[in-house]
Amino acid sequence: MSTEAKCSKPACDKFTAINELAKRRGFFWPSFEIYGGSGGFVTYGPLGTRLKQNVEAKLREIFVKKIGIYEMESSVIAPGKVFEASGHVDHFKEPMVECQNCHHRFRADHLLEEKGISSAEAEKMSLDEIAQEIEKHVVVCPDCGGKFGAPTRYLTMFETTIGPYAGSVGYGRPEAAQNIFVEFNRLFIAARERLPFGTIQLGHALRNEISPRQGLIRLREFTIADLEFFFDPEEPGCNVLKEVENEVLPILLCETRLKECEDTTDLTVREALDRKIIRSEWQAFFMAMAKRLLIELGVPAEKQRFIEKLTWEKAHYSSQSFDQEVLVDRWGWIEVSGHAYRTDYDLSCHMKASGVDLTVYKEFATPVEQEELTVKPLMAKLGPVYKGEAAKVAALLAKVPAQEVADAMQKQGFYMAGNYQVFKEQVEIGKQKTIVRGTRFIPHVVEPSFGSDRLFYVAFEYAYGVKDNRVVMSFPRNIAPIQVGVYPLMSKDGLDTKAVEVQRLLANEGFMVEYDETGSIGRRYARADEAGVQLGITIDYDSLTDDTVTIRDRDSWQQVRGAINDLPKLLHEYFEGKKNFEQMGDIIKS
Numbered sequence: 001m002s003t004e005a006k007c008s009k010p011a012c013d014k015f016t017a018i019n020e021l022a023k024r025r026g027f028f029w030p031s032f033e034i035y036g037g038s039g040g041f042v043t044y045g046p047l048g049t050r051l052k053q054n055v056e057a058k059l060r061e062i063f064v065k066k067i068g069i070y071e072m073e074s075s076v077i078a079p080g081k082v083f084e085a086s087g088h089v090d091h092f093k094e095p096m097v098e099c100q101n102c103h104h105r106f107r108a109d110h111l112l113e114e115k116g117i118s119s120a121e122a123e124k125m126s127l128d129e130i131a132q133e134i135e136k137h138v139v140v141c142p143d144c145g146g147k148f149g150a151p152t153r154y155l156t157m158f159e160t161t162i163g164p165y166a167g168s169v170g171y172g173r174p175e176a177a178q179n180i181f182v183e184f185n186r187l188f189i190a191a192r193e194r195l196p197f198g199t200i201q202l203g204h205a206l207r208n209e210i211s212p213r214q215g216l217i218r219l220r221e222f223t224i225a226d227l228e229f230f231f232d233p234e235e236p237g238c239n240v241l242k243e244v245e246n247e248v249l250p251i252l253l254c255e256t257r258l259k260e261c262e263d264t265t266d267l268t269v270r271e272a273l274d275r276k277i278i279r280s281e282w283q284a285f286f287m288a289m290a291k292r293l294l295i296e297l298g299v300p301a302e303k304q305r306f307i308e309k310l311t312w313e314k315a316h317y318s319s320q321s322f323d324q325e326v327l328v329d330r331w332g333w334i335e336v337s338g339h340a341y342r343t344d345y346d347l348s349c350h351m352k353a354s355g356v357d358l359t360v361y362k363e364f365a366t367p368v369e370q371e372e373l374t375v376k377p378l379m380a381k382l383g384p385v386y387k388g389e390a391a392k393v394a395a396l397l398a399k400v401p402a403q404e405v406a407d408a409m410q411k412q413g414f415y416m417a418g419n420y421q422v423f424k425e426q427v428e429i430g431k432q433k434t435i436v437r438g439t440r441f442i443p444h445v446v447e448p449s450f451g452s453d454r455l456f457y458v459a460f461e462y463a464y465g466v467k468d469n470r471v472v473m474s475f476p477r478n479i480a481p482i483q484v485g486v487y488p489l490m491s492k493d494g495l496d497t498k499a500v501e502v503q504r505l506l507a508n509e510g511f512m513v514e515y516d517e518t519g520s521i522g523r524r525y526a527r528a529d530e531a532g533v534q535l536g537i538t539i540d541y542d543s544l545t546d547d548t549v550t551i552r553d554r555d556s557w558q559q560v561r562g563a564i565n566d567l568p569k570l571l572h573e574y575f576e577g578k579k580n581f582e583q584m585g586d587i588i589k590s
């Protein structure tokens with residue numbers, strides 16, 4: 001695996017440098033190393049776990065707190081029926097080839113991509129066409145140079161059995177959306193039976209990838225955040241659209257892609273909707289919010305784009321899809337979120353498969369009067385003919401549409417209710433007026449879906465920088481894994497005691513604080529910069545007499561002097577974004 005390569009010079013490939021730093025500083029590393037590792041699994045260490053929590057907190061801040069999306073948490077394993085109904089068992093497959101020499105297996109579309117065949121093209125190919133392309137481009141095994149056998153389609157869900165019964169098939173969820181759909185009725189009640197509403201689930205998902213080789217970008221076990229937003233298709237308007245109307249979305253349109261061009265078209269949310277490039281207002285709203293999320297994670301707008309999915313690239317459930325992509329150093333554009341208009345696909349599937357009503361009742365503004373055709377069995381006529389079975393005949397008639405009976409009577413003078421021939425004179429066909437007060441329908445769904453590990457990765461890569469030959473992880477201030485480092489200039493003469501006091505004070509104020517007294521102050525600053533510690537507070541000999549400290553900024557390396565008593569207020573204002581570093585005190589000239 002290329003991530004294994006040792007790289008101490010910041011000048012080499014960023015992906016390699018990042019992975020080396022991540023291992024050394026305990027952000028993340030490949031799991032199960034003592035047993036030789038297992039591809040596609042990752043372990044987040046102390047700093048990484050915290051950073052991931054902060055990235056996810058950002059996502060929750062925007063979608064749960066600000067927009068008011070509900071959250072839920074359900075199981076990773078689901079009975080087979082769930083993924084049979086959702087279509088995953090049939091569709092969640094990837095083309096695979098096996099080397100006939102070393103028997104290693106690979107994603108055929110990924111191998112073709114290296115030969116310049118886009119994933120868009122590969123995705124619409126049949127297995128035969130894939131085989132032809134492999135032959136034509138002389139694609140051989142990357143591990144041994146061997147020839148490949150015929151491609152097959154491989155189900156990328158982890159299959160298991162639930163309990164001790166072999167017949168009880170279960171799957172590890174490849175996404176977190178189905179939990180939301182199968183719990184729809186209860187979630188709808190929890191949402192006080194009102195549309196629109198959205199539910200998000202953040203949790204682990206499993207995909208048994210054929211050959212994951214991209215570190216955090218492609219994992220077999222990963223964290224996903226699926227947000228399902230339910231609305232009435234007859235009232236599809238987004239009531240908060242104004243907040244994002246002028247947000248510019250750089251979109252790589254289908255029509256552009258078909259010309260094999262990569263130019264994006266900058267459209268405001270309003271323009272994209274007016275030109276019907278995005279069909280759902282809610283979908284456009286979530287795309288704009290996704291762009292803002294990435295900016296908050298440190299990815300500038302110009303390093304983001306949305307790519308409209310071609311018909312054959314769309315997931316089986318989607319009527320319109322966009323992927324949000326971020327430009328990264330090693331892999332080019334990678335997907336960080338998907339935005340699909342799932343219509344009523346999922347609820348319909350689960351309703352059909354489970355037999356449980358998943359519709360929503362809507363009252364009309366004004367009740368509608370409808371005339372209804374009725375078929376009334378005349379028992380006095382049916383009785384003598386069918387004797388004891390007359391009631392059964394009447395019951396059969398009650399189950400069929402009245403129109404069907406009326407049509408048959410008019411056409412042929414009788415109707416076959418099961419095996420019973422019923423004649424015109426044995427029923428009375430009439431009309432009845434009813435007041436209809438409402439109707440039942442299946443809500444539509446738009447889904448933004450984020451890969452948490454990818455959000456982590458892009459935040460990590462965009463934070464990575466080199467200053468004076470040293471690595472500085474410049475995380476946005478509210479996702480930095482450690483907010484404040486506290487350092488005694490020397491670990492003696494009472495400086496350490498004083499520093500511990502400051503550390504306790506700030507920890508009790510709710511800050512994520514780290515105390516470090518080992519090594520020279522320069523080395524400690526360098527370590528802190530690599531870990532992305534936002535501010536450093538140094539206790540020196542003056543601190544003992546006047547109760548002031550220096551505060552150091554990670555990115556500019558500038559320092560200000562402040563009173564210990566003022567620190568809680570000052571730091572709260574800084575981390576809430578109300579003050580910049582320069583506003584925290586007079587910059588010390590060095």
Ligand SMILES: [Zn+2]
Pocket residue numbers: 099100101102103104141142143144145146
């Ligand atoms: Zn091979």
